Amino acid sequence: MKRLFFQLHLWLSIPAGIIISLICFSGAMLVFEKEITALLQHDLRKADQSAGSPLPISDIFDTVGRTLPEGVEITGVEISPDPAIAYRVNLSYPNRASLWVDQYTGHINGPGKRPAFFRLMFEMHRWLLDSKRPADGSIWWGKTIVGIATLAMLIILATGLLLWWPRSRKALHRSLSIPLRKGWPKFWLGLHDAAGAYAALFLIAMAVTGLTWSFRWYNDGFYRLFGVAKTESARKHGGGKAEAKEISYIQWQTVYDLLAAANEGRTISISDGKASVQLKNSINSRAADKYTFNPRNGEITGSEPYAALQKSSKMRGIIYSVHTGSWGGIITRILAFLAAMTGAILPVTGYYLWLRRILRHKHTGVSPRSNGGGHGGRS
Numbered sequence: 001m002k003r004l005f006f007q008l009h010l011w012l013s014i015p016a017g018i019i020i021s022l023i024c025f026s027g028a029m030l031v032f033e034k035e036i037t038a039l040l041q042h043d044l045r046k047a048d049q050s051a052g053s054p055l056p057i058s059d060i061f062d063t064v065g066r067t068l069p070e071g072v073e074i075t076g077v078e079i080s081p082d083p084a085i086a087y088r089v090n091l092s093y094p095n096r097a098s099l100w101v102d103q104y105t106g107h108i109n110g111p112g113k114r115p116a117f118f119r120l121m122f123e124m125h126r127w128l129l130d131s132k133r134p135a136d137g138s139i140w141w142g143k144t145i146v147g148i149a150t151l152a153m154l155i156i157l158a159t160g161l162l163l164w165w166p167r168s169r170k171a172l173h174r175s176l177s178i179p180l181r182k183g184w185p186k187f188w189l190g191l192h193d194a195a196g197a198y199a200a201l202f203l204i205a206m207a208v209t210g211l212t213w214s215f216r217w218y219n220d221g222f223y224r225l226f227g228v229a230k231t232e233s234a235r236k237h238g239g240g241k242a243e244a245k246e247i248s249y250i251q252w253q254t255v256y257d258l259l260a261a262a263n264e265g266r267t268i269s270i271s272d273g274k275a276s277v278q279l280k281n282s283i284n285s286r287a288a289d290k291y292t293f294n295p296r297n298g299e300i301t302g303s304e305p306y307a308a309l310q311k312s313s314k315m316r317g318i319i320y321s322v323h324t325g326s327w328g329g330i331i332t333r334i335l336a337f338l339a340a341m342t343g344a345i346l347p348v349t350g351y352y353l354w355l356r357r358i359l360r361h362k363h364t365g366v367s368p369r370s371n372g373g374g375h376g377g378r379s
Contacts (some may be wrong), residue, residue: 004161005159005162006159006163008155008156008159009159009353013347013350014351014354016148016152016153017350019145019149020152020153020156020343020344020346020349021343021348023124023125023149023150023153024203024340024342024344025210025340025341025344026121026122027125027206027343028337028340028343028344029118029121030118030122031325031336031337031340032333032337036115036196037114037115041115043088043109044086044100044109044110044111044112045085046084046085046086047083047085047086047087047102047103047104047105048104048105049083049104051102051105053104054103055105055106056253056340057077057249057252057253057256058253058271060077060089060101060103061074061249062110063075064099064101067108071092071093072090072092072097073091073092075091075092075271076089076269076271077089077269077271078090078267079260079267079269080267087100087103088100088101089101095100098112099113100112112132126142128145132374139374142225144214147215150207150210150211150214151211154207154208157196158204158209160196160200161200163195164196175197176194176198177194178190178191178194178195187355188349188353189349189353191345192346192350192353195342202335202336202339202340203342203343205323206325206340208324218249222319226312226315227312228313228316234318248295250295251293251294251295252270252298254299254300255293255300258300259275263289266279272295273293273294273295274290274292274293275290275291276288276289276291277291281306282329283318283321283328284306284317284318285314285321285326285327287314288306289301289303289305290303290304291304298332324336325337
């Protein structure tokens with residue numbers, strides 16, 4: 001059985017290893033994207049508080065609207081609880097476009113673009129840079145290859161753990177250490193075994209959740225397991241130019257004032273007839289209380305508190321949080337970063353061990369052991 005596990009581990013790793021490294025490395029780069037982007041775009045996000053009180057939202061939108069090309073509309077606004085951070089005004093086109101606008105002066109600081117590096121990393125992580133969905137409905141090769149490599153990664157991790165699993169407490173201590181003074185071969189073997197063991201749980205969680213973005217059949221089955229129904233509208237993705245529609249912004253300020261008074265220190269987002277208040281939740285980084293309002297008079301007509309939602313309704317945000325490592329705050333995000341970087345390094349160490357076995361066989365004429373000799377057998 002150990003021989004079979006080793007063969008599976010080896011022959012799945014050889015073709016999939018490079019792709020797994022790219023997926024894990026790009027994923028690690030995205031863990032702290034929000035914080036790094038905030039530093040890079042500090043001047044764009046800055047608001048001039050010395051200019052006085054914030055302008056009404058409708059006045060800000062009037063200023064922004066005069067600069068927009070025909071067919072592009074304002075679709076929403078995100079307001080930070082920090083008065084020194086500008087408003088983020090969302091646009092209908094292109095997909096996820098936005099502008100940073102100083103709420104005190106009405107000055108448009110600039111577009112809220114994703115930095116090129118993180119856009120590259122995201123497209124690498126999701127689609128291996130094959131970011132264009134086929135218009136004819138044919139196979140989306142980048143997305144499919146990422147999904148296949150992720151499935152292979154699950155099998156590689158499982159077989160790797162089975163090969164590594166120590167038979168005694170003394171062997172466990174030895175298997176979790178990385179020898180630093182026994183030469184490069186033992187160092188690379190120790191790094192491959194121990195680092196893989198340390199990171200395995202996080203990597204398996206990332207792979208299991210990440211597959212929901214790769215295959216519809218997996219996505220449907222995964223969420224159905226937790227009682228979450230998938231609708232056709234939930235599957236649609238933006239990207240095309242949205243059809244312009246008349247939106248009244250007059251009462252958005254009224255809605256914001258009502259929600260801000262009851263939710264101090266929270267980020268508030270408002271769109272056409274809808275609003276949300278972001279919550280600080282240790283499990284779901286996307287947790288929010290949601291509201292509906294009458295666009296004509298600003299009256300709150302409905303509310304959907306996050307705490308009152310059924311568990312199944314919270315699952316999408318929880319799955320996202322598990323995948324990104326944000327479910328436990330800064331500690332789990334650091335661990336997720338380290339695990340993803342380990343996932344990027346493991347195939348490199350594996351290739352080294354494999355090539356070393358081949359070269360040793362070539363020089364000695366002795367067939368390399370195929371019983372998992374690179375795992376769990378250190379002395």
